Amino acid sequence: MAEGSVEEDTGEMLGPTLAPVIHTMHTPVPSNLSSKDEESDCESSVGSPEPASLAMGADTGTDLSMTTRNVHQRLEAANATEQTVSPNSSATAHINGTMAGLVSLQNLQNLASLQNLPQVASLAAGLSNMANLSGNPVVNAPLNLSVSASATIPRSNQLSNMQESPGIMTNPMNSQPPTPNAMQPSNPLLTPQQPATMPQFILASGHLVQGIQGAQLLIPTSQGLATQTILTIPVNHVNSTDQMVNLALNNGQVMQTSLANLQAMAQTNLLNTSNTPVPPTSNGHLMNPATLTHLLSNGSAAQQLLQTLPQMLNNHHSNPNPPPIMNPLSQPLLSTTPTSQPGSQLRSQRGPSPMSNSPISAGHMTAGPLNPSQMNSSHYADSKLHNPSMPINAPADLMNGGRIASNGEIHVATSHGNSASIMKRSPSSLSPNCTDSSTADLLVDSPNQPTINQTNSNVVDGINLDEIKDFAKAFKLRRLSLGLTQTQVGQALSVTEGPAYSQSAICSALASQMFAAAQLSTQQQAMFEKLDITPKSAQKIKPVLERWMKEAEDSLSRYKSGQNHLTDFIGMEPSKKRKRRTSFTPQALELLNAHFERNTHPSGTEITGLAHQLGYEREVIRIWFCNKRQALKNTVRMMSKGMV
């Protein structure tokens, strides 16, 4: 992404300046939503709004589609200040988690697709609201998707997160008129502090927590391509323009309702589930990554997972160091930025040696991060992150620098010595206090800032590398456990945080670096120094990712605990799921094969031409060639090896 570009600049610039604004946003009770309950979310609605800022990412634009995944965007902790964080947060988190779980995949996709569409953005916002709602007391009650058109029901504070009409951003807290551009691509950097961007609000939701998670609805927006955009629809009722949305049920059915209805529903749910403080224990926990992954991978596994999670979570609790682990999101917000350094150092100190131990293997690993074995090993990270015992939020703190010192995540990073041995680590290895480096003020850095050393010596001093490595690992594990794809995460982040988070970026940032770090071990510092990256930038990213991840996870867990399987409604599979397998006619295949023989790598123009000629979508044709090449390659490979 354009790094510094707009986002960073604004972020940095605004950071301080905007802070006040943000405050405003947060503080106000949502006009539409009454922010009554708080507990679940303590995060209450974050006023995140500012569509523009939220839009950030602009759209990378591609959409994702697919599987079961939950993604929560939780950019920055930003301003928690005004809001009161309640202990209940755990419950909230719980709910959110659940919800998120349901929603995720599709949500992400939706988000991605939405990017370009303002409406989508709003939807996303709305969804996030719903998610937030889940955090409310009445959590346990299953959400009824049956829509009844109660536009707004401010039962709980959680409702504070409003769904905004596409064009309209309404932050319950924030009375400011929403900017229609929630999705704007141009606003890459949404610093939490920036008042205007939607993402921020969402972040703000940091404490809102439910934000995205609520029930995510997939709203297919067809944009350029035959894309289906999935949106998570926020519970809020909005001031808003009531829009019709399609809800994709997991059963494959699609419902259409207005946003208002959805919001109402969401609210209702919130009340049911959120109001009654869900036992924290059940909420915030993470499942064993391995398990999760497993479950997630299988569509049907979801159910099992949900049922299983609680236990798993409990078990995790019992794990050593549970309390220390903080919710990344909340933590940072709560307490603080500065603290991070110490933590980071801790890691870094450890990190180097472990890393160095298996540089080569690590390198190989990088190639195949997803290996089951690897995944499993990574769980430790997850467990750490989700430690239930942690106080969830510190809304007030969020308002500080505008950036939440994310934190929990730090855990992950922190806890492990060198993440290099992802597979190797055990949960017990977690470091109780993981105050990581992340503390640095997010807003502070500007793009292209000087060396890492400057900002945080620790970062440079190998510590960062380790952290990075650990973080990358943990992040990946968590991501996977949620069933999210890089693309989804990227899209989600782009929506909330701005366009900088592309699939590639995430991949390279996490995977590549991870490995690099592993390999570098001690020389890390040198690397960093040479790198263009400013420490601040690095610091900023991590918290964002962690926050986001945590939210997603919390949502999932909540959802689960709630037992309400919104799943059906929610996006688990949202709308589209997998594209229907195309069946090519013999004639079409004939032509395609002829082309393929002539040219295995047709140009875009050629592909388009073929698509048009044959009456298939361009993408279908493109993929056909991809697969054909792959098949040829495989064939050759086999031939060469085995035949005779």
Add this chain to the structure above:
Amino acid sequence: MAEGSVEEDTGEMLGPTLAPVIHTMHTPVPSNLSSKDEESDCESSVGSPEPASLAMGADTGTDLSMTTRNVHQRLEAANATEQTVSPNSSATAHINGTMAGLVSLQNLQNLASLQNLPQVASLAAGLSNMANLSGNPVVNAPLNLSVSASATIPRSNQLSNMQESPGIMTNPMNSQPPTPNAMQPSNPLLTPQQPATMPQFILASGHLVQGIQGAQLLIPTSQGLATQTILTIPVNHVNSTDQMVNLALNNGQVMQTSLANLQAMAQTNLLNTSNTPVPPTSNGHLMNPATLTHLLSNGSAAQQLLQTLPQMLNNHHSNPNPPPIMNPLSQPLLSTTPTSQPGSQLRSQRGPSPMSNSPISAGHMTAGPLNPSQMNSSHYADSKLHNPSMPINAPADLMNGGRIASNGEIHVATSHGNSASIMKRSPSSLSPNCTDSSTADLLVDSPNQPTINQTNSNVVDGINLDEIKDFAKAFKLRRLSLGLTQTQVGQALSVTEGPAYSQSAICSALASQMFAAAQLSTQQQAMFEKLDITPKSAQKIKPVLERWMKEAEDSLSRYKSGQNHLTDFIGMEPSKKRKRRTSFTPQALELLNAHFERNTHPSGTEITGLAHQLGYEREVIRIWFCNKRQALKNTVRMMSKGMV
């Protein structure tokens, strides 16, 4: 490739003139390699030359890659005169088939990748040598990639194909100093006769057989576009500059050795495999296409296939008409042109009706050669081709016209009545004597000669059509079995034979013709008449194609037998457009990462050094660093954000 450019001109001009030269090349025992064993390649090198005429198609130039397909191109029977076809051919074919199968995909890819790197080319060459070696008696022995630097070992004649250092083209046979430009894009047409161009030598290898086939090396020549040219590298040892090449083992490891070593290895292998006449039955046979396809489709199936084939082959032998079937290539050369008519007519006579029966289906078939059903049906062709009963080689003969009448292959083409009903035909349907038309003298015809009728009435008189059709089918099947695309074949041929063999030429000549023929049935003549190809051209091309294919197959079989998976080495596609994505070996990555850790911004000198050391292009290395830095930056960025 640049077609005409240097090569063509020379080619054509030289054609007649050079002929002697070529002979020379062929006849002489490879300086490096001793052309002792012959058996594997009875086909000896065919001298086919006249690139220009052959070229026909010019090059469409795109590449393809993909799946399982067998395509036999069997253009024209052209000249069988000089060469003696030995019955053994079947055995040879068998072997070839196997080898070919193994190599294809990867080969193609490798080639593609190699394009830019001279070294690669050399590797490819080395590989081809290796592959070639497999054809040798001691075939069964697994090839040891472990390189020992024996530069040249002329044990067997087969070795005649020298590996040439990238820049150097050395034909074993040909004492002439190799031209350094083996890879040169500009030398598209390398007529066999042309002394200077590598390709020609390679062709010359025709009788060398191993030449191209041995191991096919893809020599990526980047031309205008980011084209990768695939070259089959001849086994020969060369005068050559010894170059270092990286061998990618299937196990993922990469070896680096000099070409000389590779050659030596190849030779050794040849000796092992080739020297001891492998029982023809096991060697030359083809598997039932259906079976093959099946096996191929499944990666694991390969092994089974290998084991199964022998039996299959044997069974085929028992099939009716086994003996008659001749290797298309060798046949023409060997015995004769004229004879072809009868055979062809037989087929044609039958053919039409069968063809007409299912024109449409045939059409479909063409489109999806890979379809299992189709593949299955096609087996007849293979079985025919590989008739085990045939005497495998006529080493001595090879030296003759310089072209080996390869042999077994003819079977395929000839044996079947109309190949049109590929699916329908049963082995029994094979016609016993298939003397094809191919005999005509390759050198003779000039491009754009008038109708087929003119040159050879017989050719015209349906006979040729049948043959062509059969040949086309057989060739296609074989081509597909190797996983090669027409483009690839064209590129490979352009390198070895000169620029005349464009994908389109091949396509039109083979595939198109084939299909057309099938559909035309009776109207075949009309089709042919309409074709741009002159009978002579067709005749010329056919042998060339057969030779090439045989070599490729032999290489593959050898390779396979050797167990050495050259695959990795071989490249694949050409295309232009974007440069082909480079695939770094783990070793290379290790080294690169080590450097990166040390210095993220290596100097130009360092980059050059690394490139040289690793055998990649400098630019590739440079870019790697760019990407690596970017990845690191991204990582850091993300970390920073997400971190606590």
Add this chain to the structure above:
DNA sequence: AGCATAAATAATAA
């Protein structure tokens, strides 16, 4: 029930 392959994700070269 298994296979062929379209669709989708992850990694990474260009």
Add this chain to the structure above:
DNA sequence: TTATTATTTATGCT
């Protein structure tokens, strides 16, 4: 930032 390559998943058919 794009696009291509590798892998993986899972659908549609037989």
